[in-house]
Amino acid sequence: MTEPNWIHASLTTARPQAIGALLRYFRDLDTAEEAFQEACLRALRTWPQNGPPRDTAAWLVLVGRNFAIDATRRRKKQQTLPDEGVISDLEDTEAPLAERLDNANYRDDVLRLLFICCHPDLPTTQQIALALRVVCGLSVTQIARAFLVSESAMEQRITRAKSHVAAAEVPFETPGAVERAERFAAVAAMIYLTFSGGYSAGGGADARMPLCDEAIRLARLLLRLFPGEPEMLGLTALLLLQHARAPARFDANGGIVLLEDQDRTLWNHAMIAEGLALIDKAIRHRRAGPYQIQAAIAALHARATRPQDTDWAQIDLLYAALEKLQPSPVVTLNRAVAVAKVRGPEAALAMIEPLGSRLSHYFYFHGVKGGLLSQLGRAAEARTAFGQAIALANTSAEAAHIRMHLDRIERDSSATAARPVDVHRSGLE
Amino acid sequence: MLYAILCYNSEDAVGAWTKADDDAVMAKLAVVQGRLAKAGKLGPVARLLPTTAATTLRKSQDPPLVIDGPFAETKEQLLGFYIVDCSALDEALEIARDLGRANPSGAYEIRPLRSFEPGNGFR
Numbered sequence: 114m115t116e117p118n119w120i121h122a123s124l125t126t127a128r129p130q131a132i133g134a135l136l137r138y139f140r141d142l143d144t145a146e147e148a149f150q151e152a153c154l155r156a157l158r159t160w161p162q163n164g165p166p167r168d169t170a171a172w173l174v175l176v177g178r179n180f181a182i183d184a185t186r187r188r189k190k191q192q193t194l195p196d197e198g199v200i201s202d203l204e205d206t207e208a209p210l211a212e213r214l215d216n217a218n219y220r221d222d223v224l225r226l227l228f229i230c231c232h233p234d235l236p237t238t239q240q241i242a243l244a245l246r247v248v249c250g251l252s253v254t255q256i257a258r259a260f261l262v263s264e265s266a267m268e269q270r271i272t273r274a275k276s277h278v279a280a281a282e283v284p285f286e287t288p289g290a291v292e293r294a295e296r297f298a299a300v301a302a303m304i305y306l307t308f309s310g311g312y313s314a315g316g317g318a319d320a321r322m323p324l325c326d327e328a329i330r331l332a333r334l335l336l337r338l339f340p341g342e343p344e345m346l347g348l349t350a351l352l353l354l355q356h357a358r359a360p361a362r363f364d365a366n367g368g369i370v371l372l373e374d375q376d377r378t379l380w381n382h383a384m385i386a387e388g389l390a391l392i393d394k395a396i397r398h399r400r401a402g403p404y405q406i407q408a409a410i411a412a413l414h415a416r417a418t419r420p421q422d423t424d425w426a427q428i429d430l431l432y433a434a435l436e437k438l439q440p441s442p443v444v445t446l447n448r449a450v451a452v453a454k455v456r457g458p459e460a461a462l463a464m465i466e467p468l469g470s471r472l473s474h475y476f477y478f479h480g481v482k483g484g485l486l487s488q489l490g491r492a493a494e495a496r497t498a499f500g501q502a503i504a505l506a507n508t509s510a511e512a513a514h515i516r517m518h519l520d521r522i523e524r525d526s527s528a529t530a531a532r533p534v535d536v537h538r539s540g541l542e
Numbered sequence: 543m544l545y546a547i548l549c550y551n552s553e554d555a556v557g558a559w560t561k562a563d564d565d566a567v568m569a570k571l572a573v574v575q576g577r578l579a580k581a582g583k584l585g586p587v588a589r590l591l592p593t594t595a596a597t598t599l600r601k602s603q604d605p606p607l608v609i610d611g612p613f614a615e616t617k618e619q620l621l622g623f624y625i626v627d628c629s630a631l632d633e634a635l636e637i638a639r640d641l642g643r644a645n646p647s648g649a650y651e652i653r654p655l656r657s658f659e660p661g662n663g664f665r
Binding site: 118119122123125126127165167168330333336337340341346349383386387390391394397 | 552554555557558559563591592593594595597608609610611617646647
């Protein structure tokens with residue numbers, strides 16, 4: 114790795130903690146970001162010669178804070194700054210500061226920073242854009258690309274979101290237990306949505322793919338701060354287990370490869386190992402939650418070396434538990450896919466029929482329905498359902514995939530060989 | 543004499559490497575390992591999952607306390623280890639230097655082994 118690369122990596126790593134601490138100090142997002150930016154410039158100048166400081170985040174906070182204070186003074190008095198040699202030696206001041214920036218402080222700083230991005234008045238796309246810009250440090254260009262909008266439109270969106278949160282007055286005191294739990298839930302939801310944004314992308318070189326990596330980075334960050342929180346373990350495990358399949362989800366032409374047709378040797382086995390270890394730890398707490406259940410479902414898929422080894426009965430039970438905890442037609446739809454495997458397509462079809470009114474605009478509903486109907490040999494009805502699915506497809510790959518099912522019905526008018534559309538995607542999609 | 547070479551690095555920093563960066567470092571390390579294996583000096587090698595995957599059993603009370611997370615919160619974490627067979631410390635240090643050249647940052651602790659059980663040889 115080249116030198117600028119490792120400096121860049123440590124600056125990116127320290128960013129959430131450093132900006133979080135600077136925000137607590139200045140209580141203003143723009144000032145905090147500007148201070149951090151200056152500290153980074155200074156790091157790029159001095160680290161190549163002096164080597165990295167022992168505590169990167171503490172160094173950046175200190176340098177950034179000094180800069181912002183000086184800038185304020187300068188604005189007030191129009192005085193010139195002392196030159197760099199005169200600024201006190203950082204080695205002396207780093208130690209006591211590092212002590213004050215202990216983990217407890219960092220924890221609430223980072224959580225507050227993330228929480229500010231999740232302001233309920235902001236639409237989710239703006240929440241995510243703000244978090245990617247402020248917390249992850251992605252450039253506006255990168256974020257604009259991920260959301261498939263122009264750079265100027267994204268710039269405007271982020272500026273608007275920032276002025277919105279600036280006016281929102283999030284309290285800066287250390288939060289109480291209830292407050293902390295609420296912030297935690299909002300942030301976890303935002304991370305999950307960030308991941309979904311990337312996961313529903315077209316695969317390959319799609320500009321939305323980095324959203325998955327950033328979401329996993331945020332989840333890991335939060336997990337390190339809350340190591341014993343079962344839902345945080347569950348969320349991180351879920352994202353890792355889902356993302357592990359990314360290399361196998363699309364073929365060379367960008368076409369969708371169904372879970373049961375995927376080359377499982379292409380799955381990222383280091384990610385799977387990590388995900389399984391985390392869900393294992395979460396279950397030990399015996400405090401089930403939606404993220405843990407979804408991760409447990411993803412874990413069952415990951416553990417199956419061959420598609421026929423999948424424990425569909427267990428997946429059915431887990432979806433039933435998820436339905437109780439978080440009732441939603443999409444969860445029931447996902448459950449129906451497992452039910453089709455365990456009890457057959459008829460039972461599954463009976464399960465999803467009542468969802469029709471609520472999921473009439475949902476691509477996967479019609480895809481699953483078409484799949485089940487064609488399994489039952491009801492070709493005409495299947496064709497109608499697949500037709501509706503194509504009309505609702507979100508990507509060209511989705512449409513192409515359904516068209517393949519239609520072709521199969523045409524080829525084989527008995528349609529008994531057709532398989533259901535794959536949606537057991539743990540409620541994510 | 544057998545030595546453990548314990549690899550410490552900031553897992554935040556290592557976690558921020560791109561896949562290409564990680565693969566490049568691993569490829570360089572594999573060259574060093576290949577050389578050691580050829581010379582019959584290489585024992586078990588392990589790369590550990592992040593400390594978020596760690597669980598610690600503390601025997602400070604009865605029954606022992608099970609804690610999520612690593613044994614100690616440190617700036618740099620134990621990320622993996624090698625067991626190598628060397629004639630003396632100098633040789634072990636030389637191996638650590640070779641590994642260090644393949645890796646952009648971090649530290650290696652060289653620790654002689656008091657005893658070594660190869661186990662049942664699972665892979």
